Amino acid sequence: MNKPKPMEMASRIPQSSSVPKRSRSYFDTLWKDIRRDKYLYLLALPGLLFFLIFKYVPLYGILISFQNYSPFAGMMHSPWVGFEHFQRFFSNPDFAMLFRNTMAISLLRLVLFFPLPIILSLLLNELNSVIYKRVVQTVVYMPHFLSWVIIASLTFLLLAKGDGLVNKIFESLGWAKVDYLTNPNLFWLMLTIQSIWKETGWGTIMFLAAIASVDPQLYEAARMDGANRLRLMWHVTLPAMRTVIVILLILRLGEIMDVGFEQVFLMYNGAVSQVAEVFDTYVYRVGVQQGQFSYSTAVGLFKSVVGLILVVFANWLAKKFGEEGVY
Amino acid sequence: MKESFGDRVFNAFNILILALVAICTFFPLYYVLVVSFTDPTEYLKSKFIIFPRHWSLASYEYLFSTRAFLNSVGVSAFLAVVGTACSLVVSSSLAYVLSRKRLRGRRIILMLILITILFNPGIIPNYLLVRNLNLINSLWSLILPALTSGWYIMLMKGFFDSIPQELEESASIDGCNDIAIWIKIILPLSLPSLAAFGLFFAVGYWNQFFNALLYLTDSSKWPIQVLLQNMLIGANNTELSSDVFVQPPPAETLKMAAVVVATVPILLVYPFLQKHFAKGAMVGSVKG
Numbered sequence: 001m002n003k004p005k006p007m008e009m010a011s012r013i014p015q016s017s018s019v020p021k022r023s024r025s026y027f028d029t030l031w032k033d034i035r036r037d038k039y040l041y042l043l044a045l046p047g048l049l050f051f052l053i054f055k056y057v058p059l060y061g062i063l064i065s066f067q068n069y070s071p072f073a074g075m076m077h078s079p080w081v082g083f084e085h086f087q088r089f090f091s092n093p094d095f096a097m098l099f100r101n102t103m104a105i106s107l108l109r110l111v112l113f114f115p116l117p118i119i120l121s122l123l124l125n126e127l128n129s130v131i132y133k134r135v136v137q138t139v140v141y142m143p144h145f146l147s148w149v150i151i152a153s154l155t156f157l158l159l160a161k162g163d164g165l166v167n168k169i170f171e172s173l174g175w176a177k178v179d180y181l182t183n184p185n186l187f188w189l190m191l192t193i194q195s196i197w198k199e200t201g202w203g204t205i206m207f208l209a210a211i212a213s214v215d216p217q218l219y220e221a222a223r224m225d226g227a228n229r230l231r232l233m234w235h236v237t238l239p240a241m242r243t244v245i246v247i248l249l250i251l252r253l254g255e256i257m258d259v260g261f262e263q264v265f266l267m268y269n270g271a272v273s274q275v276a277e278v279f280d281t282y283v284y285r286v287g288v289q290q291g292q293f294s295y296s297t298a299v300g301l302f303k304s305v306v307g308l309i310l311v312v313f314a315n316w317l318a319k320k321f322g323e324e325g326v327y
Numbered sequence: 328m329k330e331s332f333g334d335r336v337f338n339a340f341n342i343l344i345l346a347l348v349a350i351c352t353f354f355p356l357y358y359v360l361v362v363s364f365t366d367p368t369e370y371l372k373s374k375f376i377i378f379p380r381h382w383s384l385a386s387y388e389y390l391f392s393t394r395a396f397l398n399s400v401g402v403s404a405f406l407a408v409v410g411t412a413c414s415l416v417v418s419s420s421l422a423y424v425l426s427r428k429r430l431r432g433r434r435i436i437l438m439l440i441l442i443t444i445l446f447n448p449g450i451i452p453n454y455l456l457v458r459n460l461n462l463i464n465s466l467w468s469l470i471l472p473a474l475t476s477g478w479y480i481m482l483m484k485g486f487f488d489s490i491p492q493e494l495e496e497s498a499s500i501d502g503c504n505d506i507a508i509w510i511k512i513i514l515p516l517s518l519p520s521l522a523a524f525g526l527f528f529a530v531g532y533w534n535q536f537f538n539a540l541l542y543l544t545d546s547s548k549w550p551i552q553v554l555l556q557n558m559l560i561g562a563n564n565t566e567l568s569s570d571v572f573v574q575p576p577p578a579e580t581l582k583m584a585a586v587v588v589a590t591v592p593i594l595l596v597y598p599f600l601q602k603h604f605a606k607g608a609m610v611g612s613v614k615g
Contacts, residue, residue, distance in 0.1 A: 033431045039505035040424045047421025047475065048436070054456070054472050055443040061452030071458075120348065126341050139349040141601060142356075145593050147534035149552045153559055153586045154355040157362065163371075163579060165358060201352065229337055261450075262536050266556065280450065287451045288541060300449025308446050 065298035078294075085298035094282065098299075101188075102278045105264070106256040108192045114252060116196060117203030118245060122233055124204060125211050140201025151194055152266035156181070159190075182271035191263060206244050214240040246321055254314030257307040279303040356590070363387070363583040370580050386584035396585065398547060399554040402466065403533055406550060407592070410470040410532040411525050418475040419521060422483030423509055428492075437484075444477035450541070457542055468542035469535055469550070479524070486520050487513070523603035526596050533592055551589050558582050 034041070065085055067078040089095055120140070127133045143151070158165045161179040170177055180186055218236050227235060261280035268276045277285075279299060287296025365376055366383035390396050425433055453472065462468035494516075495508045503511065514521070536552040543549060549557075559582065 030431060033429070037427075037430055037505065040427060040430055043420045043506055043509060044424035044436075046417045047424075047480070050417055050421075050471075050474050051440060051443060054453075054474070055477075056439075058448040058452035058456050059446075061455055062448050064452075064455070071455075123341055123345055126337070127345065128338065132342070132345075136345045136349045138601065140352050142594075142597060143352060145530055145534075145597060145600065146590060147536060147552050149534075149536050149555050149559070150586055150590055153555065153582065154359060156559060157359060157579070157583060157586075158355060197352065197355075228331075229334060265540075266559075283450045284541075288454055293451055293455065297449060297451040300451055304447050304449050311445055 062297065062301055064294050065301050067294055069294040069297075071293070081294075085295045086302065088295065089299055089302065094277075097274065098277060098279050098282055101275055102257060102259055104188050104275075105191055105259045105278065108188050109195055109259075110252055110256075112192050113196050113200070114249065116200045118207055118241065120200055121204040121207035121211060121241075122237060124208065125237065126229065126233070137201070137204075140204070142201070143198045144202035146198070148260070148262040148266055151198055151263070155190070155194060155267070181267070182269060184272045184275045187267070187272045187275045191259075191267065194263060194267075206248065207241050210241045210244045211237055247318055250314045250318045250321075253317075254311040255307075256310060257303050359583045359586050359590075362580055363587045365580055367580045386580040387588075390581060390584050390588070395546070395549075395554060396551075396588075399549050399551040400588065402548060403550040403552070403589075405466065406469055406532040406535065407529045410473070411528040413470055414474050414479075414528040414532075415521060415525050418479050418483055418524070419514070419517075420509065421475070422480050423487045423513060425480065426484045426487035426490075440477045440480055444481075454541055463542055464545045464548060465542075466548060469532070469538050473531070473535065473538060483524065486517065490516060520603075522599075526600050526603070529596065530593060530600070551585075555582075555585050555589055558585060 061075075064075060064078065066080055066082060067075070068081050069075065069078045124133055124136065127136075156164070159167075159180040161167060161177055161181070164180075166180070167177045180190060214236065219232055222232055222236055257279065259278050259280075261278075261284070264276055264278050265281050265284070268281060280303075283296045283300045283303075286292050286299070361376055361379060362370060363386055364382050364384070365379040366381040367385055369379060369381050369383075370376065424430060425437060427433070457463060457468050457472060462471065490513065494512055495505075498508045498512050499505075534552060535550065536556065539550050539553045540556075543553065546557075558578070
């Protein structure tokens with residue numbers, strides 16, 4: 001009753017429509033259905049408002065990347081400048097640096113981190129003792145739930161030059177101290193190791209689920225044919241995980257532009273700035289800290305658009321491989 | 328079946344490797360705990376500590392005597408409790424509605440939500456929105472923009488999809504409207520799952536760092552993660568200038584005590600999380 005619009009449409013449209021009868025009944029039932037479910041719409045209202053305000057209004061805010069936005073003038077009165085900020089960004093040496101750092105961190109993660117949960121779940125699957133398996137799982141899943149601030153604290157505690165544990169041990173052995181945290185050559189590797197420590201255990205969940213769905217008869221049959229444990233792993237378990245591996249690999253490809261603001265930001269310091277700056281940290285520094293809103297929105301928009309293309313492409317690829325795709 | 332020699336070697340290796348993995352995962356956490364309970368002066372003198380000779384609560388006593396730390400724990404607890412409650416209400420109501428197949432416009436809304444998963448406008452438009460809403464330096468800036476996400480809606484919808492529609496038909500014959508059905512029938516039925524979602528929300532709020540960094544400049548409102556980061560950065564700066572002959576205060580044990588306090592709530596809910604997450608993570612990562 002408080003939504004008269006469809007009713008108006010229902011009475012207006014039939015006049016201009018060539019099949020008035022059908023349209024009328026369509027809008028009548030539509031209106032009836034909406035009235036029937038009015039409490040459902042009411043129930044959905046808070047959530048819909050959330051998506052409208054916090055997910056769709058910022059989409060409108062993207063427009064400031066084509067302006068010289070000034071917070072005082074507001075969007076309405078800021079001058080339009082077209083693609084100026086994008087041109088500035090692409091001709092800036094920062095662009096190549098950000099791109100290189102993002103790719104390096106993502107690819108290292110793909111090469112060094114991605115296979116580890118697969119291996120770990122294979123090993124877990126081969127354990128005979130259920131209790132031992134559960135204990136190992138409980139321990140290795142846990143870091144997933146710790147915040148990056150805590151992970152950074154642990155890294156400082158272990159690797160700091162002054163009184164980090166590793167350097168204390170080196171010192172007591174009479175070796176020279178190594179400054180891991182301010183060494184640009186080690187920075188990407190250190191991030192990768194952090195990710196490995198935090199997420200390898202958690203990453204096994206999907207693979208273990210895939211393994212659990214294998215028909216035990218397959219193992220039985222293979223064993224009859226004389227396959228040993230390694231061959232069972234290679235010919236039965238791994239093929240069963242193939243779907244999940246392909247999907248996850250493609251998903252990771254789609255996320256290649258996302259290297260995680262918090263992790264990089266927390267490990268950032270002046271000595272490693274040339275290898276540590278990625279799109280998100282750059283946007284934060286230039287936008288939030290220096291107030292260049294339009295320019296940093298343009299940088300963020302570039303990252304989002306490339307990310308969107310990658311995700312859509314990844315999903316297409318997944319379907320091409322005969323998998324279900326993600327959406 | 329008798330195990331062959333090769334099998335036994337394999338088993339031994341496997342057990343050993345996994346033990347190493349578990350130890351490597353566990354050791355940093357153990358070390359933090361030990362350092363936080365070590366006598367501050369002993370920590371500075373000793374080379375490295377695997378087990379302290381003198382246990383001490385000094386770091387914790389100092390930590391809990393500072394207003395800033397107590398404040399930040401309070402803020403984080405507030406976020407975890409109030410934020411989780413708000414998140415659960417908003418997400419579960421929308422997800423439930425979207426799971427009702429008879430609903431008009433359901434597909435369009437689902438499409439619009441999917442778009443928000445695929446495309447993110449970036450940091451600055453979100454920041455400017457929060458600024459324009461006058462939420463800067465308000466704790467609501469950490470709750471409202473993080474209330475839910477497309478992923479959570481899809482996950483919860485998947486769960487509500489599995490509740491048979493006949494249940495509500497009988498209730499509507501009894502004269503209940505849809506909101507009453509949701510409160511009286513659907514919610515009590517889904518309590519265990521809602522509890523699991525609630526734990527995930529709570530961990531998310533407790534661990535929230537990025538939004539607090541963006542939206543809070545007033546240090547009296549900092550949640551524990553931001554306070555912790557500031558303690559760390561302070562140490563990192565002295566690290567960088569370690570050639571200067573100024574001995575930093577025994578801040579290390581203090582920092583680690585703060586890390587422990589920030590970790591304990593996670594460890595407390597971890598057993599419950601573990602019970603539920605396998606299923607949740609499955610649904611969330613493979614199917615939208």
